Amino acid sequence: MASTSRPADSSSSLSITVESNPSKSRLSELGINSWPKWGCPPGKYMLKFDAQETCYLLRGKVKVYPKGSSSEVVEFGAGDLVTIPKGLSCTWDVSVAVDKHYKFEANSSSSSSSY
Template structure:
């Protein structure tokens, strides 16, 4: 199931067939410990979380978008936000 909130799209537990189709397992990996930092997307990013728990606050919004391990998340190009990582993140990512 895919939901969209504040411009961020989240797919909960996409099937392995979908991950294979996209080649997710061969995408580069990135991780970080619990922390809070600002980020701006210079390109559209699709990522798949292997582990972790995150709340993202898009600039100008008091609302957060939450996601975690097993979620595929798409951030639009040009979005500025603050990442609030509560559990260490390990993810595959792809910039388009």
């Protein structure tokens, strides 16, 4: 289970995890098909994630370069379930147009956070 996840940057808590080819039952359990869809053409995009995002790529190929890291790169593509942490700034280098389902984690008072 954990062996399919690859942390992007072990020196930071802001690491992207990639689960390659999750099972249909896992995707069903997450309700992927009810999530909104988003897509983009090839290109470079500078992004900042204000909430944790989980996405499932239907198609595409992406290299992500986390800001502040000169050596780290995370690659993912069609069939990957990706979790991007809140607060991450990065550049997406999209080589094949992306089509994905995505979900942002809601910030709620019932979440486990310190006061």
